[in-house]
Amino acid sequence: MLRVAVPNKGSLSEPAAAMLREAGYRQRGDGRELVLQDPDNGVEFFFLRPRDIAVYVGSGRLDVGITGRDLLLDSGAPAEEVLELGFGGSTFRFAALPGTADAGVSALGGLRVATSFPGLVAKHLAEAGVSAEVIRLDGAVETSIQLGVADVIADVVETGTTLRQAGLVVVGDPILRSEAVLVRRIGAGAEAGYEQLVRRLQGVLVARRYVLMDYDCPVEAVEAAVAITPGFESPTVSPLRDKAWVAVRAMVPKRDAQRLMDDLWEVGARAILVTDIHACRL
Numbered sequence: 001m002l003r004v005a006v007p008n009k010g011s012l013s014e015p016a017a018a019m020l021r022e023a024g025y026r027q028r029g030d031g032r033e034l035v036l037q038d039p040d041n042g043v044e045f046f047f048l049r050p051r052d053i054a055v056y057v058g059s060g061r062l063d064v065g066i067t068g069r070d071l072l073l074d075s076g077a078p079a080e081e082v083l084e085l086g087f088g089g090s091t092f093r094f095a096a097l098p099g100t101a102d103a104g105v106s107a108l109g110g111l112r113v114a115t116s117f118p119g120l121v122a123k124h125l126a127e128a129g130v131s132a133e134v135i136r137l138d139g140a141v142e143t144s145i146q147l148g149v150a151d152v153i154a155d156v157v158e159t160g161t162t163l164r165q166a167g168l169v170v171v172g173d174p175i176l177r178s179e180a181v182l183v184r185r186i187g188a189g190a191e192a193g194y195e196q197l198v199r200r201l202q203g204v205l206v207a208r209r210y211v212l213m214d215y216d217c218p219v220e221a222v223e224a225a226v227a228i229t230p231g232f233e234s235p236t237v238s239p240l241r242d243k244a245w246v247a248v249r250a251m252v253p254k255r256d257a258q259r260l261m262d263d264l265w266e267v268g269a270r271a272i273l274v275t276d277i278h279a280c281r282l
């Protein structure tokens with residue numbers, strides 16, 4: 001059985017379970033279950049702290065897991081990301097009181113940096129050639145400056161609300177852009193069920209990002225129309241009873257759908273319909 005690590009708590013837990021459910025896997029009904037068998041799909045799920053997942057996967061005890069890119073890099077475990085999952089997006093940044101390090105990362109030399117991601121921060125500082133003291137805290141690091149434990153913090157920033165409330169401003173460029181990723185041990189073999197899991201998750205990503213667009217098009221406008229909706233391989237063009245028209249079907253990115261409908265209308269397409277995709281395998 002393929003052994004899969006899934007976040008048991010925190011920001012990644014609910015969207016990870018939703019994605020696996022959408023991919024046809026069983027998921028727990030009770031948030032306290034720690035292990036769940038899905039014999040129909042040949043998979044066993046282990047619900048673990050997202051911070052620990054790369055460690056289990058890197059050790060080879062579990063085959064694959066869902067965690068954040070920031071947590072993967074912080075762990076230093078011998079695991080690599082194999083698929084971006086499109087949720088849990090955040091940036092990882094330095095922040096401080098205004099006036100502390102306005103010149104950016106180069107101004108952090110000699111300062112104390114509090115973070116719950118010491119591995120990630122130490123590596124970034126070393127690469128930037130900056131010598132600063134890294135102080136490891138478990139969370140709520142924004143408060144550490146006010147309490148005199150640190151001069152600077154490095155933390156996850158999503159909306160920026162927490163930083164603003166603490167009166168902090170970002171320092172320098174983002175250290176990292178993170179999102180939820182599927183991780184696997186570096187150099188792992190081909191476990192049964194692994195390729196199927198990846199294909200199913202890719203299918204969910206495509207079904208979420210794409211819609212199906214159908215329209216009727218005058219024959220003389222087909223070239224212009226299919227240039228607007230080229231699809232993945234090639235759009236389906238079917239004859240209609242009226243020989244002057246054809247029907248076209250193609251997948252298009254969901255976020256572009258309205259603009260593409262305007263463009264199609266301009267070249268003469270009519271009866272333009274958009275339908276959600278519930279599942280797919282490309």
Ligand SMILES: Nc1ncnc2c1ncn2[C@@H]1O[C@H](COP(=O)(O)OP(=O)(O)OP(=O)(O)O)[C@@H](O)[C@H]1O
Nearest residue numbers: 009010011012050068070071088089090156158178
């Ligand atoms: N607003 C957010 N706050 C924290 N982590 C976030 C946020 N948005 C996305 N993430 C991502 O979630 C992962 C952290 O998850 P984790 O469960 O450890 O922390 P959490 O969501 O802060 O939960 P908790 O603090 O309750 O443990 C990281 O990969 C991080 O980039």
Ligand SMILES: O=P(O)(O)OC[C@H]1O[C@H](OP(=O)(O)OP(=O)(O)O)[C@H](O)[C@@H]1O
Nearest residue numbers: 139140141155156157158159160161162
């Ligand atoms: O930019 P924002 O949208 O405000 O989100 C970022 C904040 O959310 C997380 O904290 P969390 O609530 O998980 O508390 P923690 O620091 O104790 O983990 C993170 O550590 C930041 O503090």
Ligand SMILES: [Mg+2]
Nearest residue numbers: 010139140156
């Ligand atoms: Mg947190």
